[in-house]
Amino acid sequence: xxxxxxxxxxxxxxxxxxxxxxxxxxxxxxxxxxxxxxxxxxxxxxxxxxxxxxxxxxxxxxxxxxxxxxxxxxxxxxxxxxxxxxxxxxxxxxxxxxxxxxxxxxxxxxxxxxxxxxxxxxxxxxxxxxxxxxxxxxxxxxxxxxxxxxxxxxxxxxxxxxxxxxxxxxxxxxxxxxxxxxxxxxxxxxxxxxxxxxxxxxxxxxxxxxxxxxxxxxxxxxxxxxxxxxxxxxxxxxxxxxxxxxxxxxxxxxxxxxxxxxxxxxxxxxxxxxxxxxxxxxxxxxxxxxxxxxxxxxxxxxxxxxxxxx
Numbered sequence: 001x002x003x004x005x006x007x008x009x010x011x012x013x014x015x016x017x018x019x020x021x022x023x024x025x026x027x028x029x030x031x032x033x034x035x036x037x038x039x040x041x042x043x044x045x046x047x048x049x050x051x052x053x054x055x056x057x058x059x060x061x062x063x064x065x066x067x068x069x070x071x072x073x074x075x076x077x078x079x080x081x082x083x084x085x086x087x088x089x090x091x092x093x094x095x096x097x098x099x100x101x102x103x104x105x106x107x108x109x110x111x112x113x114x115x116x117x118x119x120x121x122x123x124x125x126x127x128x129x130x131x132x133x134x135x136x137x138x139x140x141x142x143x144x145x146x147x148x149x150x151x152x153x154x155x156x157x158x159x160x161x162x163x164x165x166x167x168x169x170x171x172x173x174x175x176x177x178x179x180x181x182x183x184x185x186x187x188x189x190x191x192x193x194x195x196x197x198x199x200x201x202x203x204x205x206x207x208x209x210x211x212x213x214x215x216x217x218x219x220x221x222x223x224x225x226x227x228x229x230x231x232x233x234x235x236x237x238x239x240x241x242x243x244x245x246x247x248x249x250x251x252x253x254x255x256x257x258x259x260x261x262x263x264x265x266x267x268x269x270x271x272x273x274x275x276x277x278x279x280x281x282x283x284x285x286x287x288x289x290x291x292x293x294x295x296x297x298x299x300x301x302x303x304x305x306x307x308x309x310x
Contacts, residue, residue, distance in 0.1 A: 025078050025085055025114055026052045029123055030245040031144035032223070033063065035095045036126075040138075042095045045218060045279065048123070048144055052078055057085070064220070064279060065093050068100035069290055076110065083114040085123060092127060094137065106137030112144075121146040147246045195231060195266050198300045204291050205304040206282065208254075213305070214283040215250045215263070219243035220292060226271035228278060228295070231264040240268045243278050254307060264302040267295035 033044035045064040050057050061072045076087040087110030097103035112125025123144040129137035219226055223244055230238035232252055241248055254261045267276035275296040280303070282289040293301035 024052055024080075025050050025057065025123070028147045029144035030147060030218075030247065031123075031142055032245065033127065033140040033142045036139040036141050037095075040095065044092075044140060045220060046142065046144065048074075050074075055079065057087075061087070061090060063092075064290075065097070066100050070100075074110075078114075085112040085114060085125070086110065087112070087127075092137075092140065095140075106133065108137065108140070112142070143245075145245055191229070191266075192236070195229075195236075195264070195300065196234070198266070198298055200262075200264060200302040201294075201299045203293060203301050203303050205260075205306065206284075206289050206291075207306050207308050208282075208284045209287065209308050210285050211254050211256060211307070213252050213254070215252060216247035216281040216283075217243060217250075217265075218247050218279040218281070219245070220277040220279045225269070226276045226278065227268040228276065229266040229268055231262075231266060231300075233258065233262055234264075247281070254305060256307065259306075261305040261307075262302050263305065264300045265293045265295050266300050267297065270296060 027050060029046075029048040029050065031046055033046050035042045042065075047062040048059070049062070050059040055077050057074070057076045057078050059074050061074050063070055070093060072090045072092075074087050074090060076085065078085045089107050089109050091105035092108050093100065094104045094106055106129050108127040108129050110125060110127050112123045115122050115124060123142070123146075125142055127140040127142070128134075129139075215230075217228065217230070226243045227240050228238075228243060229236055229240055230250070233255060237252065238248065238250060252263075263280070265276075265278060265280070270276050275294050278293050280291045280293050282291070282305075291303055293303075295301045
């Protein structure tokens with residue numbers, strides 16, 4: 001009887017430890033915010049970076065609206081019992097803003113619920129304005145998924161699959177790719193020919209400090225099944241891959257024997273909303289460059305990378 005009580009205590013303690021461990025929202029969350037107004041399709045491509053200490057949270061809310069990136073420092077609280085995340089008031093660009101240079105802001109508060117499963121975690125919720133401005137600044141509804149980098153982090157998630165069966169689909173699984181650059185052999189000759197037959201449209205020229213860069217590709221806006229391949233200096237480093245909320249991450253090394261290096265986005269399809277668009281984020285040491293890439297069946301969006309002279 002005594003031994004049984006000890007085993008029961010240890011089992012209960014282990015379960016409690018795992019549950020408490022899972023009640024943590026620290027990490028990087030990705031998704032899209034949609035304006036809740038009939039006939040409005042404006043979206044906010046969003047990255048939420050959270051650091052949790054006890055019940056307090058700090059971090060950043062980064063979002064793209066039209067062609068510009070906005071960053072807000074955030075504070076708030078997370079209730080580990082109810083899994084309710086509250087973000088204190090922050091400015092969000094008005095959804096009808098004609099441009100992002102001379103726009104007005106709406107002051108909004110965040111109210112989210114954490115739902116977890118063995119394979120994924122999701123934050124569902126809204127940015128809400130005060131009652132007197134609810135028609136001027138409508139609710140922005142979000143679904144943000146956590147980027148999981150390791151199997152250890154997967155194992156830390158609370159197993160409550162029945163909570164999220166109505167949220168996730170097979171297409172929701174996060175993609176992972178090798179962290180080191182690889183060049184695929186030319187076994188797909190047809191695809192290589194298609195790439196070379198399309199016109200290169202040089203979108204931007206960027207001067208970089210480092211020889212090694214980190215790339216992140218996102219779907220720019222609503223997820224509409226856009227798929228891309230990526231070429232560096234006319235060699236494929238990423239085969240047909242679907243763009244989603246979480247980024248496709250790649251590391252590349254520049255060829256210093258060339259006057260400049262090229263990154264090209266090849267459209268494998270046009271998705272449900274043509275053309276094929278993606279947001280490319282280039283991390284050059286501590287510097288960050290953001291480029292909107294637009295490709296179709298006739299052209300490859302391409303950027304030039306020029307190494308800064310030492």
